[in-house]
Amino acid sequence: MIEIIKSAAAEISIDPKEVAVYLGYYSANGIDPKIIDECIAEVSACASYKACFAKVPVTSEGSIDIGCLKACGKSLQKNLEGCDFAYVLAATTGFEVQRLIERNSVISPLKGLVTDCAGSAAIEAFCDKINSALDCSDFLRPRFSPGYGDLPIECQKGITEFLNTSKNIGLSLTDSLMMTPVKSVTAIIGIGKEKNECTGPGCMVCRKTDCPYR
Amino acid sequence: MNVLEKIKSGITYCDGGAGTLLQSWGLMPGEYPETWNLTHPEKIIEMHRQYLEAGAQIINACTFGANRLKFDNLEEIINAAIANAKKACEGFNAYVALDIGSTGKMLEPLGDLPFEEAVSIYSEVVRIGARAGADLVFIETMNDSYDAKAALLAAKESCGLPVFVTCVYDEDKKLMTGADPAAMIAMLEGLGADAIGINCSLGPKQMLEIVPDFIRDASVPVIVNPNAGLPRSENGKTVFDVGADEFSDIMCEIVKAGATIIGGCCGTTPEHIRKTVEKAKNLPFALPEKKNRTVISSYTHAVEIGKKPVIIGERINPTGKKRFKEALRQNDINYIVNEGLAQNKKGVSALDVNVGLPEIDEAQMMVSVIRALQSVINLPLQIDTVDPVAMEKALRIYNGKALINSVSGKEESMKAVFPLVKKYGGVVIAVTLDESGIPETAEGRIAVAEKIIARAAEYGIGKNDIIVDPLAMAVSSDSNSANITLTAVKALHDMGIKTSLGVSNISFGLPSRADVNAVFYTMAMQNGLDCAIINPFSQEMMKAWHCFTALTGMDENCADYIEFAESLAPVQVQTEIKPSAGLDGCIISGLKEQAAAAAAELIKTTSPMEIINTMIIPALNTVGKGFEEKRVYLPQLLMSAQAAKEAFDAIKSAIPAGENKKGKIVIATVKGDIHDIGKNIVKVLLENYGYEVIDLGKDVEPEAIVEAVKSSDAKLVGLSALMTTTVPAMEATIKLLRKAAPDCKVMVGGAVMTEEYAEMIGADSYGSDAMAAVRFAEKTI
Known part of the structure; x- marks a missing residue:
């Protein structure tokens, strides 16, 4: 059973600090906050947040194998350790955000860049909101997306087909497996039975220790 | 009776959901229902029969996802699907539709599927389906206007069958990619759809809210195929929350609101259809009225011509513009798009697009510019070219119903342009000249207009899709020329014919042209002018338009006028921008205006190459070095880059040709x-x-x-x-x-x-x- 949820733009608050981090700053200091605020406002004004998800069983090997959706790998296995079920999620900010990024890039590369980062922060904020909505009784693992660790990017295909994202939320893949609308996320979220130690911030479980996002 | 006669003779019933039914008979999640045409034909036939017995008169063959992206054995599947549907119809008076859904891939520019590739994919399906004996083509569950256009165009080009199109709207009455019903109606009717409407995503209650939008604007029969409400999970099974009783009650309301072709989508069952047919069969039947409005559209909205005067921005045109010509020669599409964005900001309702230069391939450029414009600007476009090849290419890829500039009373022009207007849809500007030139009297120009309209009718193009331009000619060479044009505008208006003018020609050869243009524009609007191609950066013209709309009751509470007037208030005397730290300092700090001012000041005393080599480049190097050493971040680097660019622009004209081009x-x-x-x-x-x-x-x-x-x-x-x-x-x-x-x-x-x-x-x-x-x-x- 695939469920679809939509959020009004007002329900999603995009954190300027998060945008600054995507821009390469460790804090919002050092960049004119006006341009960040302006781009956040523009993204908020045109975002159309939609997501769809389904609860699926996790195999005894810690992978997912249901119909057209096959996802396995060492890092996913680690992430799903001890989970009997997982959510498969696809979420998007909609096509207007994509058009806005494009438009602002034509006006000025700086504005394009900041809008792009605001879009990234927007989809993350939306996913966080979905997470906390799903989290009421379950202990959710960090979102795990195709391309993380050894989970192949090709897994996008299975997720989008399984969730019928093209019809349900307008999310489709290009031949090279990029998502449109561009500010979208697909992920597998393990449902733990108890509070697991790896539920901390996503970045901290990654093995790349020299990343500035940490 | 063929299906077109049928839908005009009474309420027509479609079938309901297939997926839910087939899943309850064993179709696995992720398994393609289309393959069941071959593996379980008896179940597919049984599904069709259940709907036919419930009263459905149009059944969709099980071909929704059948296209070459998904199936290698496409022909086999479609042939089997049509055969199954026909077999089910034996003994029933029903029609078999070739069902076409989206390819599931997003079209360019939002995705990577080229428009013509989409057309080709759909064409293949249509050719096979038509050969197999389908009675009509039913394009449904379209999320995107461009995708819907590709499918409809393919259907019209590849068969002679009737074509129905339904799209998926949200609660906010928009498609996933932004189009509202008015925009879709304009485009789909323009392309020749025989019936249009809504399906999927929403339940009947929400669709009831959208039906009036369709009835208000559509001239063809309206289709409404809702889901059985929203899905929810019950004991691991998907159930929908609107049962057959409630569904059929609301469907009756939908018929009363004006829809005449009804059925169901996801979650609906033969029972939903049976009850709907039972309850709706005695309801009064009335087709939508033919609207005869003049409407153009973009991929988000429609603009009606004939109410408030419509401004068409004239700036995307190389005539008399050195910089624009340079952009065309250098393929600098960004510059052209920025001209569009700036006009959009000034409040125009459509953009004229003219990219003709003798030394470039106009058709190719037209396509590139329209693609670029419609990926970032949602205004309807006016395709302005005398080259029929460029015109057709542009109309093909345009995502909406375009304005076309122009056709004349010359036989050659009408023969070239009218078939394109008929095929792709569009509103065409008809200029009142023919083989014998421009008539010198208003009557003469009206006669040419009438000739053009009559000739258009022979192609099946209505008067409402023609806007007459009775031509503004320089008043400096004929003092009666404005009178002639204005008389023609008034007379055409009284005849119910829409008019447009390229206003600024009137002042050719005179001083203070903007003043003359603005007064002439006002006079023309007073005579009923419906739209005009003007320069929105001319304050005089925008003042004329705002004052006119406020004074004629078209601007409620004068709200737009007040906002406009406030925007004109002199900005507080700008403190003179003084380069605080020299040009290099301004660039390092990323101060655009100051950098430009500093460069403009320096160029008076210093050679441009010296400015570049001793200030701009060293400043950029300083910032670049900081970036490399991670002391400066990307946004600052970009701000400095923009400041340097402004400085360059300020001194560019002084740079000797050929210098400073490194490669x-x-x-x-x-x-x-x-x-x-x-x-x-x-x-x-x-x-x-x-x-x-x-x-x-x-x-x-x-x-x-x-x-x-x-x-x-x-x-x-x-x-x-x-x-x-x-x-x-x-x-x-x-x-x-x-x-x-x-x-x-x-x-x-x-x-x-x-x-x-x-x-x-x-x-x-x-x-x-x-x-x-x-x-x-x-x-x-």
Whole structure:
């Protein structure tokens, strides 16, 4: 059973600090906050947040194998350790955000860049909101997306087909497996039975220790 | 009775959901229902029969997802599907529809499926389906206006069957990609759809809210096929929350609101249809009235011509504009798009697009510009060309119902233009001249207009899709010319014919042209002028329009006028921008205005090359070095780059031709990659450092990159790729370049790139960031 949820733009608050981090700053200091605020406002004004998800069983090997959706790998296995079920999620900010990024890039590369980062922060904020909505009784693992660790990017295909994202939320893949609308996320979220130690911030479980996002 | 006669004779019933029914009979999640046409034909026939017994008169063959992207045995599947449906129909008076859903891939520019590729995919399906004996083509569950256009165009081009089109609207009455019902109605009716409407996503209650929008604007029968409400999970099974009783009650309301073709979509069952047929059969039947309105549209909204005077921005036109011509010659599409964005900001309702220059391929340029404009600006476009080839290419790829500029009373013109208007839809500007020239009297021009309208009717084009331009001619050469034009406008208006003018011709040869134009414009609007091609940057023209609309009751509470007037209030005397820290300081601090002012001041006393070499470049180097040492962040680097660009622009005219051009660099995001933020940043910096950058954009074929390198003789190429999946395209491009242009160096960059990766695919250099690209260019060229 695939469920679809939509959020009004007002329900999603995009954190300027998060945008600054995507821009390469460790804090919002050092960049004119006006341009960040302006781009956040523009993204908020045109975002159309939609997501769809389904609860699926996790195999005894810690992978997912249901119909057209096959996802396995060492890092996913680690992430799903001890989970009997997982959510498969696809979420998007909609096509207007994509058009806005494009438009602002034509006006000025700086504005394009900041809008792009605001879009990234927007989809993350939306996913966080979905997470906390799903989290009421379950202990959710960090979102795990195709391309993380050894989970192949090709897994996008299975997720989008399984969730019928093209019809349900307008999310489709290009031949090279990029998502449109561009500010979208697909992920597998393990449902733990108890509070697991790896539920901390996503970045901290990654093995790349020299990343500035940490 | 064929299906077109049927839908005009009474309420017509479609079938309901297939997926839910087939799943309850064993179709697995993720399994394609279309394959059941071959593996379980008896179940498919049984499904159809249940709907036919319930009263459905149009049944969709099980071909929704059948296309060559999903099936190798497409012909076999479609033939079987139509045969199954026909078999089910034996003994019933019903019609078999070839059901066409979206390919599931997004069209360019939002995705990577080229428009013509989509048309070709759908055409194949339609040809097979028509051959197999379908009675009609039913295009449904379309999320995107462009996709719907591709499918409808394919259907019209590939068969002679009736075509129905239904799209998926949200609660906010929009498609996923933004179009509202009015925009879709304009486009789909223009392209010749026989019935249009809504299906899927919403339940009947929500659809009832949208039906009035359709009835208000549509001239063809309206189709409504709702879901059985919203899905929810019950004991692991999907159930929908609107049962057959409630569904059929609301469907009756939908019929009363004006829909005449009804059925169901996801979650609906034969029972839903049976009850609906029972309850709706005695309801009164009335087709929508023919609206006869003059409507153009974009991919989000429609603009009606004939109410408030419509402003069409004239600035995308090379006539008399040196910079614009230069942009066309250099393929600088960004400059042209910015002209559109600026006019959009001024409040125009449509944009004229004229890109004709003798030395360029106009058709190709028209296509590039329209693609670029409609990927970022949602205004309807006016395709302005005398070249029928450019006109057809533009109309084909335009995502909406376009304005077409123009047709004349010359037989040759009408023969070339009217078939295009008929095929693609559109509103065409008819200029009142013919083989004997421009008539000197208002009556003469009206006679030409009437001739054009009569001739259009022979092609099946209504009067409402023609806007007459009775031609404004220079009043300086004939003092009666304004009178003639105004008389013609008034007379045409009284005859119920829409009018447009290229206003500014009137003042040709006179001083203070803007004043003359504005008064003439006002007079013309008073005589009933419906739209005009004007320069929205002319304050006089915008004042005339705002005052006119406020004074004629078209601007409620004068709200728009007040806002406009406030925007004109003199801005507080700007403190004179003084370069605080010299030009180099302004660039380092990223202060655009100050940098421009400083450069303008310096150029009075210093040679441009000295300014560039002793101030601009060293300042850029300082910032660049800081960036390399991670003391300066990307936004600051970009701000400095913009400041440097402003400084360049301020001194550009003083730079002797040929100087400061360091060499040409071709850059592109490779085939399959639709992200270009990084590439754009590299471009700005390279330009800063004096390189001539030929930017091919994103998702660029290897062959196109090679072609650009060969024709420009560039010695360096920059390629960008964001994901591992597009690196092979990068490798293929490099291979091709090595063969075709062995002395051209290649630098690569992008999120997935690393030094090792770059080496592996045979690049000459890996740029970890934009400054690295500049450094490599400095070394190479």
